[in-house]
Amino acid sequence: MATDPRQNPAYDPAAVEVKWQRLWEERRTNAVDLRAAAKPYFNLMMFPYPSAEGLHVGNVFAFVGSDIHGRFRRLQGWDVFEPLGFDAFGIHSENYALKVNQHPGRLIPQNIVNFRRQLKRVGLMIDWDHEVQTIDPQYYQWTQWIFVKLFEAGLAERRQAPVNWCPECKTVLANEQVVNGGYCERHPDTRVVQRFLAQWFFKITRYTERLLENLKTLDWSDSTRTMQANWIGRSEGAELVFETPVSEPIRVYTTRPDTIFGATYVVLAPEHPLVERLTATDRQTQVKAYRERVANMDLVARRVGSKDKTGVFTGAYARNPATGEAVPIWIADYVLMEYGSGAIMGVPAHDERDFEFARQFGLEIRQVVGPGAGGRGPGTGEAAAATPDPGPRTPDPVLPFTTWDGVLTNSAQFDGMPCRDAVRAITEWLSQRQLAKSQVQYRLHDWCISRQRYWGPPIPVIHCAACGPVPVPEKDLPVLLPPIEDFRPDESGVSPLARHEEWYRVPCPRCGKLGRRETDVSDTFLDSAWYFLRYPSTEFVDRAFDAELTRKWLPVSTYIGGNEHAVLHLMYSRFITMVLHDLKLLPFEEPYVRFRAHGTIVKDGAKMSKSRGNVVVPDDHIARWGADTFRMYLMFLGPYQEGGDFRDEGIAGIRRFLDKVWGAVRAAQAGDGGKPDRATLTKLHQAIRKVTEDIEELRYNTAIAAMMEYINALRDATGLATSEPGARVTPELIEPIIIMLAPLAPHFAEECWERLGRRGTVFDGSWPRWDAGLAQESQIELVVQVNGRVRGRLQVTRGMTQAQAVERALADDAVRKFVGGKKVRKAVYVEDRLVNLVV
RNA sequence: GCCCGGGUGGCGAAAUCGGUAGACGCAAGGGACUUAAAAUCCCUUGGGAGGCGACUCCCAUGCAGGUUCGAAUCCUGCCCCGGGCACCA
Structure with a gap:
């Protein structure tokens, strides 16, 4: 099965990636046994809305950063569950369907197929057995069930209210969707107007104090917590x-x-x-x-x-x-x-x-x-x-x-x-x-969840003249969204479903008299407010989430996503989780133990947008360079939590680096390199320390730099750089790098691992540890300053006393020149770093 | 207006419990290899001045001050860029 390295001496990303994606699927490498797992780790990334344009480079950036974290944890011995799904309901999808004049029920599944294909090409460690689609009746049945739970708890209420109406979307918007002091989030040029309509609200304001108080205890990006606190506005x-x-x-x-x-x-x-x-x-x-x-x-x-x-x-x-x-x-x-x-x-x-x-x-x-x-x-x-x-x-x-x-x-x-x-x-x-x-x-208002649109889960309520609004009994869920063809919204302020009497005329579940279904659908943010709960329990048709699996896998260990959802999605899912906790349906009240906001990728210093024409399509780059190089390049652009500037030129540097690693692996295959020398070993252990600490903190850019630095040193030390014939590398000097590279460039690492003669997947290996002793050089450079200016450098052994350091410094010609025979008034000594003579 | 980030070479960026500014990479220039090119490898590359040279000195992290033996890092004031909020009383 393995390719003979002599037959294929050069690194060929396409061949390597096809091979390993096939093997991962065959061997079910990315699937985790949810019941047997000993050290569960739920690695969550924000699921995408499957646009017709396909995967955006910003999506890839977000997913790869999260995937690296998941793979890193796996190599540290955790049983990592990394699921993904599609947030496919909502106005966004529906508007696109309207534009191209196709039914969303046909169009959106096609987009999903395309999206999934693209995602797989990126080489994420997704367990696709647990995919979730919000448009699947088996999913939105439980979205409706959550509505019913809130209704029963008195937390859902229909009331007349002045609401934000977008004349373009022809529906109401949540306060959070009104931007720039009165414009529609989706139509920046369209003014939102006030309408007075009967709407369903979730009483999130009952949870205001808790939503604010708990923030202090969460391990979240500060920027995100600040935004939430400001939004709550105490x-x-x-x-x-x-x-x-x-x-x-x-x-x-x-x-x-x-x-x-x-x-x-x-x-x-x-x-x-x-x-x-x-x-x-x-x-x-x-x-x-x-x-x-x-x-x-x-x-x-x-x-x-x-x-x-x-x-x-x-x-x-x-x-x-x-x-x-x-x-x-x-x-x-x-x-x-x-x-x-x-x-x-x-x-x-x-x-x-x-x-x-x-x-x-x-x-x-x-x-x-x-x-x-x-x-x-x-x-x-x-x-x-x-x-x-x-x-x-x-x-x-x-x-x-x-x-x-x-x-x-x-x-x-x-x-x-x-x-x-x-x-x-x-x-x-x-x-x-x-x-x-x-x-x-508080500034926070109740959450208006009604939408006078088609493409969403119908709100599961039947209005009865005698009984008032009655929730649809659980056994009758889901209330299926009927496949009507005239789904276009109009000015009337009522949903397209209200034009279908055959659908909304139903008996009241309580008294049996003729009633009328609620014809509004619910906000997309309700779909995404609980999706993470569903992932481990996708196999169950009789419950939203299984108690045992939920206890084992939740709350989410690490959640990574964009700050554009700081006050919408993240606040709503915290609220829903708290409610379900209070209803004794969940053993925890905060859904995400750790949240990190990633940055955004810009192009030429400007946000990517179709109108600017600077959108980078990942497919072309992946086709040309391979997923591994592309993944690493995105991570190398800048700090993950800040984002970076995408330029086409830089990507070759990553490829050159992988080629060098490839060369080192071949040199290790070629034969025994003998005992590793101490200096290289020291650099290796320094690299292990730096990479481990950096990846832990999502500083992928500097982790990559540290590996590059080490590989350069290794090549210099072994003669690989100058292609000396017969250059050999001791496997001990390259194997740890392959493991540390695996989260970033998984296919590449698998291939190298195999070529080094190791069995199975590199992800069954374990993350290398550094030896603090080995990582320390015995000789260090001590900087000598005179009056705060660098005047000399000394090679000294570690751990000198101040007196020794001053003595050595004064013995140096260059230093003496600047001291000029003057009396040293004071000496500042920082061990193993510098000595400063004040004259 | 208020609240968060951020301003460092030609470019993306490193270095923030105050301690060698510019790691790593890109681009550029020079050289080696080659019939040639690509690829690869080696050298140079913040600015300025001096020296044949090993080198030496000065300036430099948005601007102006301050604290300190020492500041990209801390403090004060200001300018610019990005994001959030915005008649919230």
């Missing part, structure tokens, strides 16, 4: 009560209760329920007109900042709880109904937005915070900063003065109190009269 403050002429007071949320004495007006969101009752008779017309204008505005006009402030006076007054003064009540669109209580107090002296608004409408601006005693803080002017003691008179700050580092003025008994202290004191003081209470606010 803020601390107080709810203050402004009494009104009607029975109900206005409650405002503020983070600055310390500035309450400066609240000279109140603003309600135009949609605020109290507006109608409060508006004075003579203001009705203006208020009504303004509210209508705002309601018809799309979200962009409302969301984009720096626009001029607009608003109208309601004619009513509320009472400032601190001063007791009557302050005017306005409505304005800069106050958002979705956040806090939909009402604010206007403190124009200490808030930029309020300041603008007050200036626009001539409202009173009352300063209640001044610079502290030290005259610190912005806005105090340069003169104040330059004068160390401003004395008792503090200069007037430039308004709005928004710093926290100030003290109160014009605030009755609180005058002179620092802002931070005043927050507590004033909240406490007002709460005695039930006019305030401390409050925590």
Whole structure:
């Protein structure tokens, strides 16, 4: 079976890769026995959406980085489970089907076939027996089941809500899918508009605190954790009560209760329920007109900042709880109904937005915070900063003065109190009269999962006139997506399924009367919120995930993916996992123990995109260079977690390196190289240490560099570089490199392993260990500095004392020249590194 | 505007508990081999100055300061690039 090396002396990637991919399949090298595994390790990569364009170089970069990690863990003795699947439902796929005018039910499976073929060519250690496809009824049956579980737990709710409607997608978008302050994620030029529709929501806000708290305990990339924390947007403050002429007071949320004495007006969101009752008779017309204008505005006009402030006076007054003064009540669109209580107090002296608004409408601006005693803080002017003691008179700050580092003025008994202290004191003081209470606010909203589209799992609910919304009984799942041909969405705001009475007319599962199926489908992010749970349990048709296998393999050991999913997919899957945990269906509440975000590959310093025409197609490169060279080249471009710049020129360097390794393997086959010399052995052990540490930390670029360095040294030492006839390499000097290369260039490593006379797969070998003693050189170079500048280098033995080092340094001619007979005032010695003489 | 990253040769990048800046690779130039080319191998390659030469010195990690025996690394201010959030009170 093995090719005779003499018949095929040169490295031929195509032949090697075809051979090993065939053998892996025959020998089931990538399959793991899920039940028998002793050291389970779940290596997860984000599954792709199978686009028609096929595999993108960015996909390859992501998968290869994760595959290297999985193979590395396997070589360290873990039983690695590395599955993959396809996220094939959703608007993305559907829009493409619409564009090419084909049914997604026919088109998408073709894309999957193509994608799988391309993926296999890359040589990933995927266990394809556990492939998952979100469009498979056997999969989405359980997606629907999860919906039912949430429904039963009271965490799914249908309610009328203002939602983001994309006129291009003809469906609603989650808040997370609205970008640039009001544009559709998929159509950057299309403004999202507001619609009022009945929607299904998952109450993720019930889990806000846990989602935030747990973040601290997760071993995740910091960037990802920060993004999630910012998205959750916790803020601390107080709810203050402004009494009104009607029975109900206005409650405002503020983070600055310390500035309450400066609240000279109140603003309600135009949609605020109290507006109608409060508006004075003579203001009705203006208020009504303004509210209508705002309601018809799309979200962009409302969301984009720096626009001029607009608003109208309601004619009513509320009472400032601190001063007791009557302050005017306005409505304005800069106050958002979705956040806090939909009402604010206007403190124009200490808030930029309020300041603008007050200036626009001539409202009173009352300063209640001044610079502290030290005259610190912005806005105090340069003169104040330059004068160390401003004395008792503090200069007037430039308004709005928004710093926290100030003290109160014009605030009755609180005058002179620092802002931070005043927050507590004033909240406490007002709460005695039930006019305030401390409050925590979050930015996170509930998750809208309804989509008025075709290509998704139907939401498993039957609406009954008598029973209300009734979940489809488990035994009736899946609710199959019917293969209708008119799947094109329209302006109506209802799903294409709503045009098919024969489908949605069904009896109510509870009372048997004629009901109506829910015709919306669910968000793609629900499909991907639980897919990792399915992988180990793909064989089961009677359960979403098997309890025993789940306990054994989950949570995921390491998850690698892109930060574009930091707040969408990752947050939703954490939420779903927590819910399933609370329902006693999972023994853990966090799905991913360790998450690492990879970087992005750019081309000529710019993101790859079709419009720029700089998209790199992996197929051509793989065909020309082989998968191994291509894999390694992608990893060599830069740090994996930062990404890199793809250039066609550099790839030859990797190929040259593999050719050199190939040559070294041949030299090892050719005969005994004798005892390895100590210097080369030292370099080998240094390389093992460096590569091991680097791969562990996903620093693949420097791991490759370390192997290159070693191979260069090995070639110099053995005469291989200069093609000396009869150059020999001791197998001991090359074998560890083959193993360490295996995660990066698996086919190549297998072939070398075989040629070195080893049996089986290199992945049954074990990762080399370095010998700390061998890795240390006995002679080292000690740098001598004089006054911090390098003036000499000494070859010395390790572990000298400072006195010895100084003595040796002073004996050096070059060093003496710079010391110039002056007295050494001080010597700084860093053992085995440098000695610095200060004269 | 706010929050994260990041700015180092011709290029991709190394080196961050402060300790030889530019590992590794690409590209370029010169040379060897060859009828020739490709491939391969050897040498040179941050900038400047001096020396026939082994070499020697100065400058240099976005900019300006600071701390330190010593700064790409720490501190302060600023400029630029990428990403996230954005009237969230």
